[in-house]
Amino acid sequence: MNKVYFIRHAKPDFSVHDDLTRPLTDEGRKSSEKLINFFKDKNITKIYSSPYKRSIDTVKGIADAFNLDIELVEDFRERKITDGWIEDFNGFAKSQWEDFNYKLTGGEALKEVQDRNIKALKIILEEHREGDIVIGTHGTALSMIINYFNKEFNYIDFERIKDIMPWVVCIEFDGTNLVIIEELVRSAMY
Template structure:
């Protein structure tokens, strides 16, 4: 039996309060989280994992409650780290930085991490999840860059251009046979 991963990119989040770890969801983000619950509630999800960032947890929270499950937080599912103080970075600053990091995987912003470092830690978590939950349906609350870097590990067509076409939220169904990715389907419309 194959393992199904539902990559759930968090909903829209305000960039005016808190820091990268604590900022939640906008009203649209909260409404979209309810739409994710409706979209996935009949998928029979067995296990829930998430980045420890509030916006990722909040996007999955109602779905996990509906399934009667707890969300397991995993630090290494956090977003690509852009600075050591988790300060909010404006989109105007962020997207050129992410573009640079995707073109030069070793590039590191001051106090941040490289794309290759982020990919290495996040893929290691995914492989652990696949090994421990073989044959199950698993939802992962995640972020755009992390999701793209994980998917790219298995298929190089998931690159910066793919990231820029994703939405907040977004949902991708990834089917694995053991550790091999055999199919990806976008579920969010």
């Protein structure tokens, strides 16, 4: 049995429009520091992250506390929306949830995001049969992982978690088979 703790990054600085380098806000950094205490009694043996700065910075304190390196996994990155910035994110997101193949020019469909995230997750589960794992990720990426295992997780659920940063979800596996999905941390509630 493995527990995989997916951590949706803490609050980012949206004034930085570059997705890869967008940092955390001061509030986001403080929230990330609180995660160290939350994880101190867990059996964390490996830490992975999206290559995006906000995800790496969210799990860095946990990695330092456990004296572990963070292994970057490109496939855990957030979805690419388009080559530019869009103003109507909510309308775009709803269109994608209504049609998992919908995408803008230069962007990714939710089906593509789900496929690459699940592929990466299955590789990790095959490699690590013991110990618990932390994966730093993003709201849409994590939503697609949850939706893969629980088709009832939908746009309404995505809207509910849209502003929860950080958000920790534990998924327990027996090999690559789902045992349970449990929401653990909802931002300021810890």
